[in-house]
Amino acid sequence: MSFPAEGTRELTTAEDTQAFAEELGRTLQAGDVVILDGPLGAGKTTFTQGLARGLQVKGRVTSPTFVIAREHRSTVGGPTLIHLDAYRLLGEGSSGDPLGELDALDLDTELADAVVVAEWGGGLVEQIAERYLLVQFDRETAVLRDPDSEARIITWRWVDAA
Template sequence: MKFLSAGTRRCDTAAETQALGEELGRAVEPGDVIILDGPLGAGKTTFTQGIARGMQVKGRVTSPTFVIAREHRSTVGGPTLIHVDAYRLIAEGASGDPLGELDALDLDSALEDSVVVAEWGGGLVEQITQSYLLVTLDRETLVLEDPESEGRIISWRLEQWQ
């Protein structure tokens, strides 16, 4: 991945969140895995929309909560974006075998030609790769400072899976 291995940025608007995602999207390479962490409403899908724009992929990026994963093919011969929402795999009431359900998605075999962006994927999705970029979206800090704030603090770091 041709992106800074660690950093933090304040994004005061959804457009700034998408712009940071777009920077990352221009830097990703086939085989990259990005795990997005943050509470409901933190901007994970908004960030992914920016990644998709940077990767120049087809289709409108929306939360894949009900389908678990969506593929967006490149318009310029680049990697496919696989957008995963792992929440349903790990949520209470799920099948009880989230790793088995993840394996059924066959992400690891698609990984050599794709970039996987997983919302709610921590503790699960990193098992398909040796290294991944963990992106944390903090929506609470800026709202505590100013309840009218639309901002978030986005931090990222490259992680290794044992």
């Protein structure tokens, strides 16, 4: 199954965002890393819920803010989804060593055997992956056009970290 390596879509509702992410999730493979970049309330967790459906993993996907990382095992023998809050991982009290911080989480899954989705992932993922998918969320443009809008513009592209 193919998915465009880069693009932009305007998604009107949370359901549209999840459906788009589900389509993307069906194409992700073990070792893939996804950075979700956007302001608070932009739809990063909603997007991850769709990715989880596409990956066919167990468990309710919620914001990892208070636990820093959650693991969701596959129901079909595919990769585990590791959903993490990189802002908290690299925030106050951090050692400044992202690999050490990830290791300290004592995840049961090796990163190479999982799809890693990092909310607020900039600054972390560049150091743990040679290639990653950058997904940026823009809520401001749609709201400027229509203050009642729930739309978000999502832009994505694969980035070579090297």
